[in-house]
Amino acid sequence: MVTVYEEVFHWENYLKYGTRQFFRKKECIYKQGEYGEGFYYLHKGLVRIVTESAAGKENMLNIVIPNQLLGVQSLDQKTHFTTAIAVKDSVVYHFSADEFRQLMITHPELFKLFSKSVIHKMKILLDRINLNALTSEQKLAVLLHNICDEFKNYEIPISQQDLACCTGLTRITVYKVLKQWQEAGIIEIDKRKYFIKKPDFLRNLVS
Amino acid sequence: MVTVYEEVFHWENYLKYGTRQFFRKKECIYKQGEYGEGFYYLHKGLVRIVTESAAGKENMLNIVIPNQLLGVQSLDQKTHFTTAIAVKDSVVYHFSADEFRQLMITHPELFKLFSKSVIHKMKILLDRINLNALTSEQKLAVLLHNICDEFKNYEIPISQQDLACCTGLTRITVYKVLKQWQEAGIIEIDKRKYFIKKPDFLRNLVS
């Protein structure tokens, strides 16, 4: 289940110490298994974090919105255990581990920022875990609801296929739930775009 | 799915700055939802980390072994999003956020230690997520395999009930798989103790 979280962290003042990099839509920022060094800060754009399990199944973990970190896993020259792919053209700042460590000595307040960001990441992962206890309908409800919150409107800009990937369900299951909701008037489908008509219904499904 | 990870982090030199606390078996170190302040380092004992989803289902996340941190989530006075319960009598050291921040100024190398520990936690969560893509048989295989690695022998010191809780499966499912494995000679059951006879079989199930 992908959740778009939007807590804001104020890294702006430190960006000048990082290295600016551009990534085109669909370009890969880092790959699972690759060695990395340091971490990235997303300045503009949108990035999808996916992970591939041993069994080879791909799962979207979350969507990173600007002002968040990504790739923290490889701070200490460890391999990345996720893959990051730009959803839109994106601008990121890269901080190498050494650079950042130096920077922290002169700016100790950075630790708070860093730890907050990382804890936030952990919260996302945990939410993801807890979703597995839900029914498929609930999973989808949570996902759609989050997406709407994020994009601030009730149109869902994500394909059925992606919804399946985000929730870990089959496309067919997604299709079934969506159809059922459509028949119940909870969502509307037009030209393969989905519009949420009764957001409260989705909310109630979960709480 | 619980995994017992054993990467070692060397916090010994810094323990004197923390506050030593004792917890009896089954005692709760912190509860999901409670406010926390700082984090804990497990010196001796064994701690179980569980999380309760919105739906009320309880899930074991992992088992913390000595030399690891726990409760990092509440470093910044946030609420804990997991619960930690001592499995054995345990000795932990508590570091308050402020104390630790001060400490980091005088000992910048602590950052590396901290980040390593936290990244390790993230890895655990991620592994947990990836498990959900597996079949129940695979989940159990991974779990048993990990447990054996950890305890360095092929006897499993965990009840069926707990195996169920760790994997998120039903006890009945656990029982079924175990029975099937027993019939195939992969494990042996004696007096409610399980012994793994063909560890390779378990390994192959996953890879």
Added chain:
DNA sequence: ACGTAACTGTAGCCTATTTAACGTTTTTTA
């Protein structure tokens, strides 16, 4: 030492999801 509580063995039913299959539509890209 005894009673209660927690764990295990087993069966059967049931349903939510998955897989498979296939034609149609949309989007991408060369």
Added chain:
DNA sequence: TAAAAAACGTTAAATAGGCTACAGTTACGT
């Protein structure tokens, strides 16, 4: 702009894993 590649709509069949139930065991507290 045509061909190739994704994505979608739909159905039917197969199945894994969940829930219920209940009796027999073991462990544990006092």
